[in-house]
Amino acid sequence: MESTVARKPRLGxxxxxxxxxxxxxxxxxxxxxxxxxxPFEPHLAAVCGRNRQAARAAxxxxxxxxxxxxxxxxxxxxxxxxxxxxxxGESHAEIAIAALDAGKHVLCxxxxxxxxxxxxxxxxxxxxxxxxxxxxxxxxxxxxxLSLAHGLIAAGRLGTLRHIRLTYLQDWLVDPDFPLTWRLxxxxxxxxxxxDLGSHIVDLAQHLAGEPLAGVTALTTTFIAxxxxxxxxPAGLTGSPRGDRxxxxxxxxxxxxxxxxxxxxxxxxxxxxAHGRKNALRIEINGEDGSLTFDLERLxxxxxFDGTAPGAEAGFRRILVTEPDHPYLAAWWPPGHGLxxxxxxxxxARDLVQAVADGTQPSPSFADGLQVQxxxxxxxxxxxxxxxxxxxxxxGKREGRAS
Ligand code: SOE
Numbered sequence: 001m002e003s004t005v006a007r008k009p010r011l012g013x014x015x016x017x018x019x020x021x022x023x024x025x026x027x028x029x030x031x032x033x034x035x036x037x038x039p040f041e042p043h044l045a046a047v048c049g050r051n052r053q054a055a056r057a058a059x060x061x062x063x064x065x066x067x068x069x070x071x072x073x074x075x076x077x078x079x080x081x082x083x084x085x086x087x088x089g090e091s092h093a094e095i096a097i098a099a100l101d102a103g104k105h106v107l108c109x110x111x112x113x114x115x116x117x118x119x120x121x122x123x124x125x126x127x128x129x130x131x132x133x134x135x136x137x138x139x140x141x142x143x144x145x146l147s148l149a150h151g152l153i154a155a156g157r158l159g160t161l162r163h164i165r166l167t168y169l170q171d172w173l174v175d176p177d178f179p180l181t182w183r184l185x186x187x188x189x190x191x192x193x194x195x196d197l198g199s200h201i202v203d204l205a206q207h208l209a210g211e212p213l214a215g216v217t218a219l220t221t222t223f224i225a226x227x228x229x230x231x232x233x234p235a236g237l238t239g240s241p242r243g244d245r246x247x248x249x250x251x252x253x254x255x256x257x258x259x260x261x262x263x264x265x266x267x268x269x270x271x272x273x274a275h276g277r278k279n280a281l282r283i284e285i286n287g288e289d290g291s292l293t294f295d296l297e298r299l300x301x302x303x304x305f306d307g308t309a310p311g312a313e314a315g316f317r318r319i320l321v322t323e324p325d326h327p328y329l330a331a332w333w334p335p336g337h338g339l340x341x342x343x344x345x346x347x348x349a350r351d352l353v354q355a356v357a358d359g360t361q362p363s364p365s366f367a368d369g370l371q372v373q374x375x376x377x378x379x380x381x382x383x384x385x386x387x388x389x390x391x392x393x394x395x396g397k398r399e400g401r402a403s
Contacts, residue, residue, distance in 0.1 A: 009040055013029050014045055014074040014082070015044075016047075018049055022047070026062035027345060037331075040357060044063050044065060045065055046059070047068070049069065071095050071098075082105040085106065108122070110199050115190065133361060134361075138203040138368075140204060142328070144300075145326075151327070153210065157290060161209055161285060161286070163285065165284045165286075168270045168280070169280040171278065176227065180246045184249070185248075189250055196270075198256075198268065199376060200281065201268050218383040220380070225247065229245065253272075300322050322336050
C-alpha cells in the first residue's frame, strides 16, 4: 500500500569515513527525520572509503544507498547536498574546502583540523560560501542537560562566573601494548588527548561561559613513548606480531588552566590514561549565585545549587533532564525515559538540517572551530615551554625552574 504521508524534499547526505564516528553519524542521519519534524528528509545517499569492498559493506551495514571510493567523486554528485566528514584530522581541510567550493554544506568532525593554518583555510572557505552551512561536530553541546545548563547560565542563574572546571577522562590507552593507531600519530591526528578530548572541553567551557578564553597555561606529557606497530586494519587493532614498535608522536595527557575576559578561572584535564574512567566528561561551574555540575557518564542529570535559596534549604538539586520541557526531549519518549550518547548526534543532525532550511549558520561554525584550534595551539606552545617552577623558598624568593 502507498504511504499516505506527503514526501518532504530530500537533503542528500554524503559521508566520508565510516569507522566509529562514521557509524554514530550514520545513526544520527538515519534517525533524525523519524524523531523530529524537519523541513527536509535527510537521504543517506553515499558513504565513501578507499577500500571498495569495505565501503560497500559499510554502506549496507550503516544504511547508505551507495558507496564511493574517492571523496572527489562524492563531492561531484548532484544528489549530494551536504558532505559529512568523519575521517582523521589530516584530511579534514582538503575535503571540507573542496566540498564548500563545490557548493555543498559541510559537517566536519572535531577537532576542525590538525593545525591553525588548515583551520584558517577552512574558515575562509566557509566565509566565501554564503548560503552554505559549515558546522563542526562538537556534539556534546547538544546533550540536553548541557543545553539546559547553557540556558541557565545565559539567563544569569549562576550570576557572574568564578570557576569553570572540566575534565575529560578515558582509559583506553593504559595498556602499553595498545597499537600505534592514527590517533597516536601527529601527522594524522594533530595532537593526542588534547585534540581528541581537550577540544571538546575547551569548546564546552567557552560555549557555557559565553566567551572565548583569554589565555592558557599548560602541561602535557607522553607516558608511553613507543607502541606496537599496527598490522591489521582498524577493525582488529592488532599490534605487530614481531614486536616492532613505533614512536608515539602525540601527547597522552594534557592539563591546562585558563582565564576568561570576565575574570573567571578555568581548569582542564584531558587523558586517556585514567583507569576506570570510560567516558568521564565532568563539569563544575561556580558562579556568584550558584553552581552546576554534570557528568557525561550520567548524562540525563544536571545538578544545580541555587545560592539564592534560603540557607536552610540550600543544597544541590538533581534535575532529571528527561522531561518534555527540557531541550530536545519533547520529540523523544514519554516523560522520564532518558537518552544516551548517540542522541547528541541526532540533535546535531536536527539543528544542522533546520539551519540549512532556515539559511542560518548554526553554532559551532568553522570560525568557532578555528578559535578552538587556536586555543589548542596556545596550549601546546605553553606546554613546550615546560614552565614549571619549584616551590617558592621560605624567604619568598623563587628558586628557579624545575628541570
Ligand atoms: C575517542 O577518544 C572518542 O571517540 C573521541 O574522539 C570522541 O570525540 C568522544 O566523543 C568520545 O571519545
